[in-house]
Amino acid sequence: xxxxxxxxxxxxxxxxxxxxxxxxxxxxxxxxxxxxxxxxxxxxxxxxxxxxxxxxxxxxxxxxxxxxxxxxxxxxxxx
Amino acid sequence: xxxxxxxxxxxxxxxxxxxxxxxxxxxxxxxxxxxxxxxxxxxxxxxxxxxxxxxxxxxxxxxxxxxxxxxxxxxxxxxxxxxxxxxxxxxxxxxxxxxxxxxxxxxxxxxxxxxxxxxxxxxxxxxxxxxxxxxxxxxxxxxxxxxxxxxxxxxxxxxxxxxxxxxxxxxxxxxxxxxxxxxxxxxxxxxxxxxxxxxxxxxxxxxxxxxxxxxxxxxxxxxxxxxxxxxxxxxxxxxxxxxxxxxxxxxxxxxxxxxxxxxxxxxxxxxxxxxxxxxxxxxxxxxxxxxxxxxxxxxxxxxxxxxxxxxxxxxxxxxxxxxxxxxxxxxxxxxxxxxxxxxxxxxxxxxxxxxxxxxxxxxxxxxxxxxxxxxxxxxxxxxxxxxxxxxxxxxxxxxxxxxxxxxxxxxxxxxxxxxxxxxxxxxx
Numbered sequence: 001x002x003x004x005x006x007x008x009x010x011x012x013x014x015x016x017x018x019x020x021x022x023x024x025x026x027x028x029x030x031x032x033x034x035x036x037x038x039x040x041x042x043x044x045x046x047x048x049x050x051x052x053x054x055x056x057x058x059x060x061x062x063x064x065x066x067x068x069x070x071x072x073x074x075x076x077x078x079x
Numbered sequence: 080x081x082x083x084x085x086x087x088x089x090x091x092x093x094x095x096x097x098x099x100x101x102x103x104x105x106x107x108x109x110x111x112x113x114x115x116x117x118x119x120x121x122x123x124x125x126x127x128x129x130x131x132x133x134x135x136x137x138x139x140x141x142x143x144x145x146x147x148x149x150x151x152x153x154x155x156x157x158x159x160x161x162x163x164x165x166x167x168x169x170x171x172x173x174x175x176x177x178x179x180x181x182x183x184x185x186x187x188x189x190x191x192x193x194x195x196x197x198x199x200x201x202x203x204x205x206x207x208x209x210x211x212x213x214x215x216x217x218x219x220x221x222x223x224x225x226x227x228x229x230x231x232x233x234x235x236x237x238x239x240x241x242x243x244x245x246x247x248x249x250x251x252x253x254x255x256x257x258x259x260x261x262x263x264x265x266x267x268x269x270x271x272x273x274x275x276x277x278x279x280x281x282x283x284x285x286x287x288x289x290x291x292x293x294x295x296x297x298x299x300x301x302x303x304x305x306x307x308x309x310x311x312x313x314x315x316x317x318x319x320x321x322x323x324x325x326x327x328x329x330x331x332x333x334x335x336x337x338x339x340x341x342x343x344x345x346x347x348x349x350x351x352x353x354x355x356x357x358x359x360x361x362x363x364x365x366x367x368x369x370x371x372x373x374x375x376x377x378x379x380x381x382x383x384x385x386x387x388x389x390x391x392x393x394x395x396x397x398x399x400x401x402x403x404x405x406x407x408x409x410x411x412x413x414x415x416x417x418x419x420x421x422x423x424x425x426x427x428x429x430x431x432x433x434x435x436x437x438x439x440x441x442x443x444x445x446x447x448x449x450x451x452x453x454x455x456x457x458x459x460x461x462x463x464x465x466x467x468x469x470x471x472x473x474x475x476x477x478x479x480x481x482x483x484x485x486x487x488x489x490x491x492x493x494x495x496x497x498x499x500x501x502x503x504x505x506x507x
Contacts, residue, residue, distance in 0.1 A: 071323030
């Protein structure tokens, strides 16, 4: 069992009620780290086997595991 | 309603003669074919001017009636000595705009061809050859003079622009910024770190280099000039650590912060590799659409995963592969593709939208190094972002309208659109 970082997209109809969606996400097992009002995104972590539950939450348009980004080392010629 | 368009359209002016292009090394053979078919230069045909044969170019100019050429055209097969026949146009010497065409008279005994006529004639031949041969790639034979400004600012015409980006907020989401760099003294810099435990101060260098290209000074401490929008307000969001790593949540937080602050432009020289068939992220796409609606244009690097010299082409990286994020490919100073620049291999947003200077790009670097020259689509992206700020200032356009203006004003290149999109970004 491991925790997964996820980002959740809130649909246009529920962007004004972001706090209600956040409460529902928490009830579904998500530990919410950031609420982004302007773009309608919620970020946090959830037990990896529970991720699908977040898709069932009303007002959720999409759920994705957070992806990592890595630049080339600062001394490389191509960055 | 009467359509007067045809009468308004400029028609090429014809001389009544024809240009004949011969296969290489087959001028004599071609002239023979031509003479046999048309009776060219026969004594009985006093009215016509003698043919002019330009052996080196493999071209002849002939004064024959159109119907005489019909049989020649019909016999122009695959192996024929005659490659093409075109009506000769009246042309004006390109390098001399004041030149007025002389009356095209010529004595058959003593050809007295004006120099101006020959120049115009050469241009016509070049035009004919150019239209028949595959487009040759333009190669700059001379190295660009970077003593005053970088090649990137020259190629994008930033150095010729009257705009400075004043009043425009440009967010660069990267490894932060060297807040003590001497070239940015007196500039408006708003910054925030989204990396837990790390300050904005750039311990990597990448962010300082990108901010330099997008927003660097018009008169840096040491020439050359390397920055586009030299009076834009700088929003330095640290979403990548000093080790160059980050996550979606940090990047999205940076976008949220930039939109909250009313930034017109967000520059993201970052990306995660994708595969053939990878779909764009619905989250980034919705976020980018919402940003455009708020008047914020997101610009991102197409990615460096390709090795074109080895025949390896990889698709545009995430999140630049979102349809509503402007994806930027990289060019070198010969305006050829950078060998690492990714290709638009996936449909539905996976295209490259535009290209910018991305090879041997000189810009700011954290002190004490101060300046560095590096390559990458990461370097092409802030060129587009800075130039977008110039357009935003000049035109007042935002969001999708600003996107459209960048597309419209780009310089078209003889390269595949899957590599460069509409072409090289151009300053207003």
